[in-house]
Amino acid sequence: MLGRAGRRLLAAGAVLAVATGALAGCGKSDKAAETPPVRLGALLPLSGYFAPTGQPMADAYNMAIKEANEAGGVLGRRVEIVFSDDACDPGAAVVGANQLVSEDITVSVGGGCSVAAVPSLKIFRAAGIPMIIPGANSTDLLAPGYDSVFLLAGTTRLEAKQAVEAMGRLGVRRVAVVDDGTSFSDTLASETTAFVKEMDNGTTLTGRQRVSQGATSYPRVVATVLQQRADMVFYTGYYSEAAALIRDLRAAHYTGKIMLADAGTDPALLEQITPAEAEGLLGLSLPVAKFMPQAATWAARYRAAYGREPGPFTMQAYDAARLAINAIGRAGTLDREAVRKAIADTKPGDIRLLSGPSEFQRDGTQVNPTFLVLRAQHGAFVLSDL
CATH class of the missing domain: 3.40.50.2300 (Response regulator)
Structure with missing residues (x-):
């Protein structure tokens, strides 16, 4: 390994x-x-x-x-x-x-x-x-x-904004946000819930839940998602817990959409679930070489x-x-x-980066960084048209 x-x-x-x-x-x-x-x-x-x-x-x-x-x-x-x-x-x-x-x-x-x-x-x-x-x-x-x-x-703020914009384009009306309590996952979940309220694009929040890292099953979370009639689950954590949550949702015959943060949109996820369980998953992603x-x-x-x-x-x-x-x-x-x-002080003429702009804002973030939206299809992630 x-x-x-x-x-x-x-x-x-x-x-x-x-x-x-x-x-x-x-x-x-x-x-x-x-x-x-x-x-x-x-x-x-x-x-x-x-x-x-x-x-x-x-x-x-x-x-x-x-x-x-x-x-x-x-x-x-x-x-x-x-x-x-x-x-x-x-x-x-x-x-x-x-x-x-x-x-x-x-x-x-x-x-x-x-x-x-x-x-x-x-x-x-x-x-x-x-x-x-x-x-x-x-x-x-x-x-x-x-x-x-x-x-x-x-940043997670930019990722959250792009996630909520994608929800609007998909016509999502009721989203359940699930995090794992870690820094990345918690901040992304918080910023997503804030953007859902701020952007007013027809998507509403059914609630926010948290999974325990390392657990093999999340029946309580799935039961709540079903009870609240969420038509999308947005999971903001890492791929190991994402795999368990996806298996549980599919086993419970959940028919809504599932979207993952970039920490979950990893080829390693697809090795932990079946192609049928993966089919149709949506995921945000940092720039990946195969799509650039x-x-x-x-x-x-x-x-x-x-x-x-x-x-x-x-x-x-x-x-x-x-x-x-x-x-x-x-x-x-x-x-x-x-x-x-x-x-x-780096400027684009100093070096050409493969993954994004060669320039930083005062807060240390890249100028106009890129996130992609991917979709699981036939056991692999492909570029979505969203």
């Missing part, structure tokens, strides 16, 4: 330094070989339920580092990336973030789960380490107002290197590493404040 990087981890929070492409500079000069590397750090889930998401992200980071080193590195140095396994767990994330700080990283480029990314904010801030976060997008990440935090995945023409060449390189399609957050992980290296080069130094400023 864990692949190359994960198999070498002994426990959640263990640190692994990967100098992918470190030999690319061999033969150029003894001095360059002796120069300490530039280190990036990435907290991501390499164990537990979410390892199927974290390991492809690790591959994307390695791909970016290898390409950078083959091009000569940055500031005359090779680049390394240090992974720490947060298992999408806040406690493991605190341990892992402190370990990454001790590894003298210049930029943190990790963050797949908001519940794990949020407690790492203060740790990296105290160390003066800027954060480029590829996957996590809870507005809780913006709450402290740090000028050193940059999101590549939009500008990423076709990159996706082919990824497939050739790792033997599988790039999954959710892989483009964002690749971009986070590339952006960090680009900013270090533009800063001309490893001084973290100078690098932070270079990231904040």
Whole structure:
């Protein structure tokens, strides 16, 4: 399940330094070989339920580092990336973030789960380490107002707005919102309920419920959905609990629509439910390579290197590493404040990101980030026409 990087981890929070492409500079000069590397750090889930998401992200980071080193590195140095396994767990994330700080990283480029990314904010801030976060997008990440935090995945507020707009286009009249209590899921659910009231597009809220992470069945939630006659269930949590909820809804012969947040719209979900249970599911998604023409060449390189399609957050992980290296080069130094400023000042002409605009607003969010609407069809997610 864990692949190359994960198999070498002994426990959640263990640190692994990967100098992918470190030999690319061999033969150029003894001095360059002796120069300490530039280190990036990435907290991501390499164990537990979410390892199927974290390991492809690790591959994307390695791909970016290898390409950078083959091009000569940055500031005359090779680049390394240090992974720490947060298992999408806040406690493991605190341990892992402190370990990454001790590894003298210049930029943190990790963050797949908001519940794990949020407690790492203060740790990296105290160390003066800027954060480029590829996957996590809870507005809780913006709450402290740090000028050193940059999101590549939009925000839960924007996702909520797009979800409610999709409900209006679908003619949904009664929506039940279900969350799992984690930072991402809770904030997305709260913002969705607020937009339902604010937008007044014909959709009303039947109620809001919460599932327990790790449970295998949710009969109480399903019974309430049926009793309230909701014609859509919008689940804002992660794919492992989404699978159990979908199975329960289908078993209860629920005939309404089911829509998932981007954390649930993952190919790993389709391995946990049958094609019949999946058919017709709707899901929001961050940009995914297979649906982005500008990423076709990159996706082919990824497939050739790792033997599988790039999954959710892989483009964002690749971009986070590339952006960090680009900013270090533009800063001309490893001084973290100078690098932070270079990231904040990034313009489209500085670097072309695959996953979205190469420009940030004052709050650290991308200018006009993209969300897609997908539909499950014949056992796979396809681009919806919504």
